[in-house]
Amino acid sequence: MPLEILKQGAEGRLYLGDFKGESCLIKERFVKKYRHPELDTQITRQRMKAEAKAAGRCLAAGILAPRIIHSDLNSHKLYMEYFDKAKTAKQFILDTVTSQSEDLAKQSLQEFCTRIGSIIGKMHSNHIIHGDLTTSNILINPKGGDYDVILIDFGLSHYNQATEDKGVDLYVLERALLSTHSEQPYLFEHILTALPHGMRKGRAGCSIQVRRSESPRTQEDDDWLTNNKL
Amino acid sequence: MVCALGIEGSANKIGIGIIKDGEVLANVRRTYITPPGEGFLPKETAKHHREAILGLVKASLKEAQLEPSNLDVICYTKGPGMAPPLLVGAIVARTLSLLWDIPLLGVNHCIGHIEMGRLITGAQNPIVLYVSGGNTQVIAYSNKRYRIFGETIDIAVGNCLDRFARIIKLSNDPSPGYNIEQLAKLSNRYIKLPYVVKGMDVSFSGILSYIEDLADPGKRQNKRKKPQEAEVVDYSQADLCYSLQETIFAMLVEITERAMAHCGSNEVLIVGGVGCNERLQEMMRIMCEERNGKLFATDERYCIDNGLMIAHAGAEMFRSGTRMPLEEAFVTQRFRTDEVLVSWRED
Numbered sequence: 001m002p003l004e005i006l007k008q009g010a011e012g013r014l015y016l017g018d019f020k021g022e023s024c025l026i027k028e029r030f031v032k033k034y035r036h037p038e039l040d041t042q043i044t045r046q047r048m049k050a051e052a053k054a055a056g057r058c059l060a061a062g063i064l065a066p067r068i069i070h071s072d073l074n075s076h077k078l079y080m081e082y083f084d085k086a087k088t089a090k091q092f093i094l095d096t097v098t099s100q101s102e103d104l105a106k107q108s109l110q111e112f113c114t115r116i117g118s119i120i121g122k123m124h125s126n127h128i129i130h131g132d133l134t135t136s137n138i139l140i141n142p143k144g145g146d147y148d149v150i151l152i153d154f155g156l157s158h159y160n161q162a163t164e165d166k167g168v169d170l171y172v173l174e175r176a177l178l179s180t181h182s183e184q185p186y187l188f189e190h191i192l193t194a195l196p197h198g199m200r201k202g203r204a205g206c207s208i209q210v211r212r213s214e215s216p217r218t219q220e221d222d223d224w225l226t227n228n229k230l
Numbered sequence: 231m232v233c234a235l236g237i238e239g240s241a242n243k244i245g246i247g248i249i250k251d252g253e254v255l256a257n258v259r260r261t262y263i264t265p266p267g268e269g270f271l272p273k274e275t276a277k278h279h280r281e282a283i284l285g286l287v288k289a290s291l292k293e294a295q296l297e298p299s300n301l302d303v304i305c306y307t308k309g310p311g312m313a314p315p316l317l318v319g320a321i322v323a324r325t326l327s328l329l330w331d332i333p334l335l336g337v338n339h340c341i342g343h344i345e346m347g348r349l350i351t352g353a354q355n356p357i358v359l360y361v362s363g364g365n366t367q368v369i370a371y372s373n374k375r376y377r378i379f380g381e382t383i384d385i386a387v388g389n390c391l392d393r394f395a396r397i398i399k400l401s402n403d404p405s406p407g408y409n410i411e412q413l414a415k416l417s418n419r420y421i422k423l424p425y426v427v428k429g430m431d432v433s434f435s436g437i438l439s440y441i442e443d444l445a446d447p448g449k450r451q452n453k454r455k456k457p458q459e460a461e462v463v464d465y466s467q468a469d470l471c472y473s474l475q476e477t478i479f480a481m482l483v484e485i486t487e488r489a490m491a492h493c494g495s496n497e498v499l500i501v502g503g504v505g506c507n508e509r510l511q512e513m514m515r516i517m518c519e520e521r522n523g524k525l526f527a528t529d530e531r532y533c534i535d536n537g538l539m540i541a542h543a544g545a546e547m548f549r550s551g552t553r554m555p556l557e558e559a560f561v562t563q564r565f566r567t568d569e570v571l572v573s574w575r576e577d
Contacts, residue, residue, distance in 0.1 A: 008521060010484075010491035033520065034483055034513035036420050036476045043425060090492075132429045136492050156429065168383075172429030179370060179377035180492065 009136075011047070011155055016082065019069050025082035028075070029155075044076055047155035051078060054128055054154035061126040063119055064141075064150040083150060089116070089138035093181055106186070112140075113190035115149050120173075120191065121198025123151070124166045131156030133169055134176035232549050234303045235290070235326075236541025237283070239319035240311025240339050241363060242270040244279040246290040247538025248301075249545055252349055255294035257531065257538045258286050266399045269392065276314035283322050290537070298330040305544025308336030309565030311364065316561040324559050335544045335554050339535075340365060340567040344376060345546055346539030347501040351526035355497065355577065357489045359482060359514070360567075362502035362535070363388030366482070368430065368489045369567060371575065376567050379489040380430030387478055388504045390434040394474060397445050398467050405534075410471045411507050417468035423477045430488055432481045437474070445470055479510045483517050496523035506533040550574035 003015035003026065012029035029044045031037075048071060058065040070079040087095075092112070096105045116138060123130065130137070132153060139150040158165075174188045181187055233250040245259035262278040264270050291298070306323035307316060320336075327334035344358050358369040358376070366382040385393075388407060395406030400413070424440055426433040444465060486498055498518055500511060511527045518525045532539065550573040 008491075010488040030520075032480075032517070034516040035480045038420050038422070039425065039476065039480060042422070132488075134429075134492055156427065168428055168431075172431065175379070175430065176492070179372065179379050182373045182375070182377065 009153075011153070012076070017079070019079040022069065023082065024069050024079045025066070027078045027080065029078075030076065045073055048073060048076065048078055050131075050157050051154040054130070054157035054159075055080070057126065057128050057159070058123060058151060058154075061122065061128070063123055063126075063128075064148055065154070066150065066152055083139060083141045086139040086141040086150065088136050089140055089149075090135035090180060092140045093135060093184065093187075097184065106184075109184060109187065110190050112149075113187050114194040114197070117191035117194025118198035119149055119151065120170070121195040123198070124169070124195075125199040127159055127161045129158050129160050129165045129169050130154065131158065131169065131172075133173040135180055232302050232545040233296070233300055234305055234541040234545035234548065235287075235301050236337070236342075236537040236539065236544055237287075237304070237306040237319040237323050238339070238342070238535050238537045238540045239279050239283070239315045240307045240309070241315065241535060242275050242278075243535040244282050244286065244315070244318070245535060245537035246283075246286045247536055247541045248290050248294040248296065249538055249541040251545075252542070254538060255296065256290040257536055258290050258293065259534075259536055260286065261404070263403050266401050267396050268402075269396060272312045272314040275312065276318050279315050279318040283318060286537075287322070287326070298326075298332070301330070301332050303333050303335055303544055303548045304330075305335045305337050305540045305548075306559075307339050307342070307540055308560070309562040310339060311561075311563065313561060313563050316563075320559060320561045324556065327556075327559075333548070333553065334556065334559050335547055335552065336559055336561075337540045337544045337547070338565050338567065338570045339540075340367070340369075341376065341570050341572075342539035342543040343501040344369065344499075344567075345543040346532050346536075347499045347526065347528055349542055350528050350532050351499060353497050353499045353526040355495065356499035356526060357486060357493060357495050357497065359486050359498060359500045359505070360502045361387050361482060361500070361504035361510070363392055363504075365502065366432065366434075367567060368485050370489060370493050370495065371572070371577075372493075374572050374575070376570070376572060378566070378568055379492070380432065380485040383428065383431050383433050384435040385438070387432075387434060387482065388502070390438050390478060391474070391504065393438060394441060394445070394470075397442055398470070400467075405503070407504055407507060410475065411509060413468050414471040414475045414509065417466065417472040419465075419469045419472065420476060421465060421469055421473040423473055425477055425481060427481050427484055430485055432478075432485055434478060437478065441470060441474055475507075475509055479507075479513050482510065483513050486514065487517055487521070490521065490523065496521065497526065498523060499526040501528070501533060503534045506530045546574040 003017050006014040015026040017026040052068045052071050055065040055068050067081040137153040141148040177188045236247045238245045242262040248256040260282045262275050304323050304327050306319045360367045364386050366387045367378050368380040369376045392406045400409045424437050515525045
């Protein structure tokens with residue numbers, strides 16, 4: 001069955017397909033011919049694993065991310081949940097700015113940034129480093145009159161407690177905002193102010209307050225992974 | 231009609247170029263070449279430039295068949311770069327400006343590269359990969375600025391190559407990067423090296439330390455590490471050059487591709503000294519073909535630092551009404567690409 005290409009991102013191609021009857025999004029990391037084959041295989045495998053792992057970790061921590069249904073390392077395909085009504089944060093910001101009056105747009109974007117900030121705070125307090133936080137990698141999924149914020153594209157992610165890595169994560173976001181949304185310079189500031197909210201609300205709280213033995217991550221993570229047959 | 235003379239001397243090249251409405255009238259350059267195993271130091275480089283610059287100014291005017299009175303503006307590199315060599319260009323530019331009574335303009339070196347690349351290749355609004363001995367940036371134009379999407383978080387890619395060439399004592403003539411490229415053609419054995427991409431950014435210093443260890447294991451031995459007896463793998467210099475190029479260029483192509491996907495652009499322009507590496511151009515071309523994009527690259531005349539690019543960028547600035555009082559005609563080592571207001575582009 002020829003699959004319909006939804007989009008070609010930097011990392012791979014996105015198709016709409018199904019896995020055992022369940023419709024899903026297929027992300028294929030095709031072979032990059034410019035890279036040495038050995039290097040390419042190594043990078044592709046590493047990123048696919050990272051993506052599946054981090055998406056699982058996020059869900060376990062109560063952060064919305066696509067559910068990974070199946071991963072096939074041989075054909076470089078990842079089968080995941082598809083949000084058909086979602087659009088990227090980049091598009092959302094552009095749409096908001098063009099469709100609303102300046103004050104109103106500013107207000108709703110501030111609200112939006114606060115939400116993103118608290119989600120990133122939550123993610124970082126669970127020591128998940130996204131690795132490629134840009135407005136193209138944040139989805140807005142409409143839900144009733146409201147929306148959900150979903151993080152995607154965890155290919156460069158890793159698990160690390162180091163503050164430096166979390167800092168680099170935010171730095172990448174800051175620069176992505178500066179270069180793509182230079183007309184809304186206030187965005188990053190609001191994200192930054194909202195960071196601690198997520199950290200307080202996160203189940204694990206701040207890493208400093210939680211003793212290692214109490215960290216709820218491992219057990220739940222494992223349960224989740226077994227339930228989802230990863 | 232703007233006729234501009236540009237003086238470039240931010241690193242080990244001193245170059246003078248004259249351009250008149252996009253038409254190249256003169257492009258002369260001299261390179262300070264150090265012995266194998268040595269890099270160029272600021273003081274010695276400045277001395278070299280001081281000795282060469284006046285001859286080059288005369289040669290360029292002769293080549294262009296112009297008198298000083300035909301010039302509309304004198305441009306020089308204001309930064310970024312090494313201060314002593316930059317000063318040589320600035321002092322000569324200020325003197326000529328006062329002597330001949332011609333307006334003076336300081337130009338950002340990176341902007342010079344970008345504008346020259348656009349002029350030569352005809353690329354309209356490309357994603358720019360600027361790779362040289364001192365800079366590594368992925369740049370996209372938006373809202374009157376050249377915005378930096380990704381860059382190196384430590385040393386520049388050219389610096390990584392140059393320093394590796396120094397370790398294995400390759401000749402600096404015509405350039406260390408060129409000699410690495412030639413040596414790499416002799417091998418196809420890939421040695422696994424660290425691959426460091428952080429979001430849109432890259433890092434090379436760790437790769438350099440790692441390959442330094444491979445090239446010269448005795449030199450920087452980790453004291454805590456026990457000498458391994460069985461594992462004596464002998465890599466040839468060609469293998470190392472090949473692997474280094476494959477790894478770091480793959481990183482550069484990847485961040486460029488990321489920027490393309492994020493901006494929805496399908497044009498890439500490579501500028502800067504490392505940009506004339508044919509392997510890098512080849513890899514970038516393959517990536518562009520996979521995405522139905524188009525690659526624009528130039529050869530060594532315009533890729534490597536030259537006076538022409540300063541003249542051209544300065545002419546564009548001059549045409550759009552930018553002026554600079556003499557008091558501001560200083561040089562600065564830190565001058566980021568996105569500090570410049572791009573007044574000459576309408577889009």
